[in-house]
Amino acid sequence: MTIEPSAELHWFKSSYSSNESADCVEVAASPGTVHVRDSKNPEGPHLAFGPAEWSAFVAYAARHM
Template structure:
């Protein structure tokens, strides 16, 4: 998939405050979600479909990505 990300509005979590090591997210016109590293804004970005994004965020909320202790 080759998506033009030049005009999208990237944002990061309000929990990030002024830290520079963050993940940024963008809602894309086509309905997808872009994710990139804030330290490398011109670098590659991951593009998720709405269903993939919903599954990912549901997994985060349910604790599905916690490290085993």
């Protein structure tokens, strides 16, 4: 799901992102939702995931890195 960004979220850059790479994401957690956005376009839209979906994604990513 894509939703409009919120200024109330506290965003942090992924530990796997670097300043040299164009592949940077930021994550913010709110009650019941994990938000993900492109760090190069912080005012743009972002994705929102429920806790179960986020956990499944992180588990999948950890197995395939």
